[in-house]
Amino acid sequence: MTAGFLRALWRLTSVQGAWNYERMTGIGMGHAAQPLLEDLKSADPARYAEATVRSAEYFNSHPYLAGLALGALVRAEYDLVPGAQITRLRAALTSPLGALGDLFFWAGIVPTATGLGILGVVAGWGLWTIAVVLLLYGGLRIATGIWALRTGLASGARVGAAIGDSWLPGAATPAGLVAGLVVGLAVPLAADWLLDPQGLGAVGVAVLTLLAGLGAAWRFGPRMTAVKFGLIAIGLALILAWGLP
């Protein structure tokens, strides 16, 4: 790994640093591209200027997989692929990298990690659980970042095929299944851990609130968010508790 590679990798950890509705992660991508474009600056200054403009244009993807696009786009600049084709490649990568990352990380790995964290805490392993979850998750994030940038740089304009042949498309489904299992396990045990010292009355209140919450979600759909229902339910319970002798 060269110094430029490492600097780009570091900058990718804040690829959403200037996220905005106009260019989304474009600015972060442009910032991360600079260390990789250094050699082009001396070899072909005109191409470097064009590449820098393109590097900060509109882009959006899952942040952990942005390295795939960054590497591929930089490699395409060195391969002197026509600018219009690079712009098309950039646009074409947006949706698949977003969808794959959301499915694998946000809907799979993150609920699994936090679910395992809950299970460890409930089992009495306390802060050790938190440390292990953070280390494993951080390790996976770094490893994915390195793999993504390397794969992108190695494949250039053929990155779509490289992604299709990689582990990534096949990993989203099993990650989702494991997340379902772990969250399913963690939620009742978390509730038991929090209610256990309070007796059957508290369990009854919690079950009634749970049923009301599920009913509200069924009746109002996505308009009834978790936070909104939580604020209503806890607020009502607070008023009730205040009125009790």
Place this chain on the structure above:
Amino acid sequence: MAATFALLSGWGALTGMDLVTFPQALLSRPLIACAGAGVIIGDVETGLRMGVLLELFALDVLPVGASRYPDYGPGAVAAVVLASGGPWVERLGLAALFALSLAVVGGWSLLWLRGVNGRMVQQAAAGLAAGDPGTIARVQHRGLGADLVRSLGLTVAALLLARALHPVLPGGPRFALVTAAAVGAGVAAAAGGAIRAAGRGARLRWLVVGTGIGLIAAVLT
């Protein structure tokens, strides 16, 4: 006292930034944010209990792209301060109400941040069109700075509010009812999110199996 406040402010700011800008390493999750706050104030038990309760609510949310979502970190850190120093059974529900309110404010502040970043990009349009690497770096660093200001401001405000509310927090066994309602609402949130994410395929079956095992283990232990 001042050192603890500074540490909590720094930790809360980091959890706020972690949600979107840097480093996105799970620090913004309530379980982690609260555990860290518990370590800082020397009350790990309250930190972990608060973290598990708020994590149930956070399991409902997927922080996807341009969508609007709550920012739990800074409020979760302050909620641990609010819940500490008394029986957690009576205080957890009240602190959860506090944390959820701040999560909503945090979500609004993210919209503000996106607007600020958008205006910075427009002001830098000439430099970006000319391919000036200095302009790109400046916009990026200002965006990160703006999120630091947002997260730190939110955390300091939340901590000051928690410190003001702490002495007047109502107590007594009847407030265990509020904690029980918070647990029920949290389970409803987590269940709703899990069912939505599962759809109708194999993931739903795995969720049902996990829930069944979890329920049996909860009854037996």
